[in-house]
Amino acid sequence: MELEDITDEGGTITIHDSGKGMDANEINNGWLVLGQSSKSIKEITPLGRTPAGSKGLGRLAALRMGNTAYLRSVPKSNLESEFQLTINWPQFDSADIVENVQLPITHNHLPGNLTHGSTISIRGLKQRISERDVRKIARGLILLADPFDDDPAAFKPILRSPEFQEMEVLVSKRYFSDADYHLFASVDQTGHASARVMDYLGQTLFEATHEDILGKGNTTILNCPATTFDLWSFILNSTMFTSRTNSITEIRDWLKDFGGVHLYQNGLRVNPYGNPGNDWLNMNLSRARSPEERPSTNNSIGVVRVSDSEGLLSQKTDRAGFIESDVFHEIRIFCQAALDWMAKERIGVAEFKRQKNRQKSSSAATETRDRVQQSISKLNPADREEIEELFNKYDKATQAEVKVLKAEVQLYRTLSTAGITAATFSHESRGNPLKVITQAINAIDRRTKEYFPANYEAVFAKPIQSILNGVRSLEVLGTATLKLLSHEKRRITRVDVHNVISNVRDMFAPFFEGRDIVVEEDFAAGHPYFRSSEAAFESIITNLFNNSIAALENSTAEQRRILIQTVVQENIVKISVHDNGPGITGINVKDIWLPGETTNPNGTGLGLTIVRDATTDLGGSVFAIENSLLGGAEIGVELPIIGI
Amino acid sequence: MGLAIKGRQIDRIIVIDDDKYGRESSGFAVEESPFEPIIQERGITNLNSFLENDINKTDAVVSDHHLKKRNYFPENGAKVVYECYERQIPAVLVTRFGESEINEIRKFREKIPVILTPGEFNPHTLISSLEICINEFLGNRRPERVAWRTLIRIEDIVDNNIFIFIPGWNYEVSISINKQDLPQEIRNVIKADMRLHAKVNVGAERSEDLFFKDWEAK
Numbered sequence: 073m074e075l076e077d078i079t080d081e082g083g084t085i086t087i088h089d090s091g092k093g094m095d096a097n098e099i100n101n102g103w104l105v106l107g108q109s110s111k112s113i114k115e116i117t118p119l120g121r122t123p124a125g126s127k128g129l130g131r132l133a134a135l136r137m138g139n140t141a142y143l144r145s146v147p148k149s150n151l152e153s154e155f156q157l158t159i160n161w162p163q164f165d166s167a168d169i170v171e172n173v174q175l176p177i178t179h180n181h182l183p184g185n186l187t188h189g190s191t192i193s194i195r196g197l198k199q200r201i202s203e204r205d206v207r208k209i210a211r212g213l214i215l216l217a218d219p220f221d222d223d224p225a226a227f228k229p230i231l232r233s234p235e236f237q238e239m240e241v242l243v244s245k246r247y248f249s250d251a252d253y254h255l256f257a258s259v260d261q262t263g264h265a266s267a268r269v270m271d272y273l274g275q276t277l278f279e280a281t282h283e284d285i286l287g288k289g290n291t292t293i294l295n296c297p298a299t300t301f302d303l304w305s306f307i308l309n310s311t312m313f314t315s316r317t318n319s320i321t322e323i324r325d326w327l328k329d330f331g332g333v334h335l336y337q338n339g340l341r342v343n344p345y346g347n348p349g350n351d352w353l354n355m356n357l358s359r360a361r362s363p364e365e366r367p368s369t370n371n372s373i374g375v376v377r378v379s380d381s382e383g384l385l386s387q388k389t390d391r392a393g394f395i396e397s398d399v400f401h402e403i404r405i406f407c408q409a410a411l412d413w414m415a416k417e418r419i420g421v422a423e424f425k426r427q428k429n430r431q432k433s434s435s436a437a438t439e440t441r442d443r444v445q446q447s448i449s450k451l452n453p454a455d456r457e458e459i460e461e462l463f464n465k466y467d468k469a470t471q472a473e474v475k476v477l478k479a480e481v482q483l484y485r486t487l488s489t490a491g492i493t494a495a496t497f498s499h500e501s502r503g504n505p506l507k508v509i510t511q512a513i514n515a516i517d518r519r520t521k522e523y524f525p526a527n528y529e530a531v532f533a534k535p536i537q538s539i540l541n542g543v544r545s546l547e548v549l550g551t552a553t554l555k556l557l558s559h560e561k562r563r564i565t566r567v568d569v570h571n572v573i574s575n576v577r578d579m580f581a582p583f584f585e586g587r588d589i590v591v592e593e594d595f596a597a598g599h600p601y602f603r604s605s606e607a608a609f610e611s612i613i614t615n616l617f618n619n620s621i622a623a624l625e626n627s628t629a630e631q632r633r634i635l636i637q638t639v640v641q642e643n644i645v646k647i648s649v650h651d652n653g654p655g656i657t658g659i660n661v662k663d664i665w666l667p668g669e670t671t672n673p674n675g676t677g678l679g680l681t682i683v684r685d686a687t688t689d690l691g692g693s694v695f696a697i698e699n700s701l702l703g704g705a706e707i708g709v710e711l712p713i714i715g716i
Numbered sequence: 717m718g719l720a721i722k723g724r725q726i727d728r729i730i731v732i733d734d735d736k737y738g739r740e741s742s743g744f745a746v747e748e749s750p751f752e753p754i755i756q757e758r759g760i761t762n763l764n765s766f767l768e769n770d771i772n773k774t775d776a777v778v779s780d781h782h783l784k785k786r787n788y789f790p791e792n793g794a795k796v797v798y799e800c801y802e803r804q805i806p807a808v809l810v811t812r813f814g815e816s817e818i819n820e821i822r823k824f825r826e827k828i829p830v831i832l833t834p835g836e837f838n839p840h841t842l843i844s845s846l847e848i849c850i851n852e853f854l855g856n857r858r859p860e861r862v863a864w865r866t867l868i869r870i871e872d873i874v875d876n877n878i879f880i881f882i883p884g885w886n887y888e889v890s891i892s893i894n895k896q897d898l899p900q901e902i903r904n905v906i907k908a909d910m911r912l913h914a915k916v917n918v919g920a921e922r923s924e925d926l927f928f929k930d931w932e933a934k
Contacts, residue, residue, distance in 0.1 A: 499816075502814070503735075503782050503785075503812065504735045504737070504738055506812070506834070507735075507738055507741070507780070507811075507812060507834040508735070508737040508740075510834040510835050511738075511741035511742060511745065511834050512741045512744065514744075514745070514834075514835065514837075514838060515741070518748060518839070519748070547812075554814050554815065554816075555815070558815050560877075560879070563872065563874055563879070
């Protein structure tokens with residue numbers, strides 16, 4: 073098949089074949105005649121194919137797509153003869169009756185061996201063919217002759233276009249070996265079904281007899297021609313694919329173009345079965361009803377091959393599938409029964425695995441989940457579908473939540489390790505080094521006073537005092553670290569907002585002092601309070617202070633300032649920490665809450681994430697303003713309170 | 717040298733600390749006092765034999781609370797001071813302790829007359845502390861060290877921590893005590909919101925100085 077100048081109207085479609093060709097007589101009495109075909113499907117062609125086509129209506133519709141249709145044929149019986157015919161459609165449009173239009177067939181005698189076969193050109197196309205159409209044609213042509221089979225005698229349709237080449241490469245990839253399950257089911261000529269499921273190594277996992285597939289006690293034979301049904305089902309799960317050579321994306325793309333269950337009647341594909349959106353076996357519906365271990369059209373590819381030498385299946389005139397006859401109905405029942413059987417077997421295996429896992433780690437959550445599912449399955453079908461759907465949604469959402477929580481636990485584990493280490497160091501330093509320094513410097517102080525009384529004030533007093541001041545700061549810092557870990561603070565109790573803020577401020581006092589930071593408080597009247605653990609609220613205030621202290625490192629202000637403000641509005645206390653640092657710069661305001669986001673090279677980027685999380689836990693919200701009251705950032709939280 | 721306090725002659729003071737530099741620096745203040753410091757360099761494995769043999773060679777004890785970090789002492793300083801008290805040996809605990817150690821010390825606090833921080837520890841406070849100890853041996857406890865029967869309200873029980881209020885001491889401050897430090901019969905009946913009696917040194921200023929005894933189950 074060739075396409076020329078198709079991007080606009082007036083293009084040409086040309087179809088070449090290497091068939092047995094036609095002479096003038098065959099053209100006149102066969103090709104040009106509607107409503108009958110010289111082909112008989114009861115006679116197999118010399119290449120072993122069952123002839124296709126009957127009335128030629130589809131061909132007429134195709135030929136009518138252009139302004140003229142041109143036929144050239146070289147019959148196999150006479151390789152020196154070439155027959156040509158041009159149909160000029162406008163002539164028919166202007167003629168009173170079709171017989172008035174002459175269709176002369178020219179016969180050229182050409183010496184030498186011509187190649188037998190026919191060429192049909194549809195010229196002067198009335199419509200342009202878009203790139204998307206070309207892709208559809210390419211897909212249709214590729215699938216036309218069962219590319220999944222290795223029959224050397226099968227048709228080899230070729231579209232001369234880059235889209236086709238691309239698709240041909242894709243279809244030839246055949247990712248069948250990546251399929252987790254391969255179902256092969258068949259109905260023999262006597263109407264008996266059998267099936268087996270193989271794993272990706274081709275090893276048989278399950279096998280079924282006619283009764284296994286159609287139900288116990290059901291021995292009625294299937295009233296359909298010999299049929300085979302292959303279905304490759306993929307578990308498109310990234311963890312499953314890590315050890316494979318092909319990527320999950322490649323397989324997804326491949327399935328997107330070729331997925332679905334295609335139906336081949338005598339080696340030729342029948343539209344629209346297996347087209348995108350066509351789910352003639354109701355696979356997606358079955359999956360929606362019970363999603364476990366069920367293939368869908370998105371994660372599987374299938375081929376149903378019907379050897380219909382009797383012509384029991386008739387296609388609709390518009391080529392939109394088969395007429396829904398009993399025979400077709402039987403084929404569909406057979407395929408669906410095979411799918412049901414496979415699902416049942418796979419669920420059995422999954423259940424077995426689950427039981428084993430359950431024995432390993434009896435998770436209360438999993439058990440309860442299974443019990444809910446069991447209970448749902450006992451409901452009457454009308455209620456079941458809706459509840460099942462809702463439960464699956466809930467289950468998915470829960471799983472997603474668990475995933476997020478796991479990541480957070482990881483993060484907090486890292487943080488607590490840092491915290492525990494800091495506490496251990498604080499504890500240790502307070503116990504020994506600080507004790508030693510304190511006692512030693514006190515001894516020096518006493519002894520210099522005693523032995524060098526004249527020089528004490530002038531020479532020793534100041535440096536000794538410096539050491540004592542340093543020790544005092546170290547003591548407070550160590551105590552502050554340990555105070556944060558006090559178990560009493562983890563109790564759920566009445567938390568007085570102002571008290572906690574003041575306590576944290578006092579705890580940080582030597583820190584602020586050492587950094588020449590003046591801290592101002594502007595509190596709302598009264599004592600707003602809520603119920604929580606002091607530790608949770610303290611971590612908010614501590615991290616807000618830490619954040620301001622870090623910001624002030626980059627301050628050029630003469631006096632470094634922090635203002636902590638509380639405002640009570642109805643049932644909300646708004647707590648904001650202002651500073652006169654440079655404000656929020658070099659980072660998007662909304663990003664400051666994200667873990668690891670920091671403009672401080674020595675920071676962890678976790679402080680404000682903790683503020684956000686702790687605030688969320690307390691039912692509040694966070695806010696940040698790039699530049700506010702004092703010129704620097706204002707970062708704060710709004711928390712619901714119980715009273716004042 | 718030495719010094720007679722309330723009729724009791726104190727010459728040598730043993731200094732116990734699991735850290736070498738800690739012992740040394742605690743010794744500085746003792747050196748400057750009228751007493752001879754005996755630095756306990758050798759670690760001991762049996763507290764009883766230490767109390768029976770070594771301590772008798774000295775007249776008083778200065779000990780840190782943290783003794784178990786190294787392979788130095790089998791018990792912490794609070795227990796050592798308590799045992800000394802039982803033997804009427806004056807002993808001073810010189811330590812900084814945090815919240816985690818409050819209850820560890822509280823258990824023995826009735827018989828720990830003085831706790832000094834390293835900053836507070838000097839020749840003068842050493843002498844006054846020894847005086848306090850000897851006074852207690854003589855039956856003269858300071859008001860803040862005398863336990864009175866008082867009402868206790870159980871506020872909450874979380875795991876091993878019991879949070880209580882002592883209205884007769886300070887009705888606003890909740891105090892955490894260890895469940896395992898209570899007598900068995902009290903542990904068995906205790907529950908949140910319960911009120912019961914015990915003897916407490918309600919004259920103490922700081923919560924860490926409080927001690928409890930003679931619990932009464934209803």
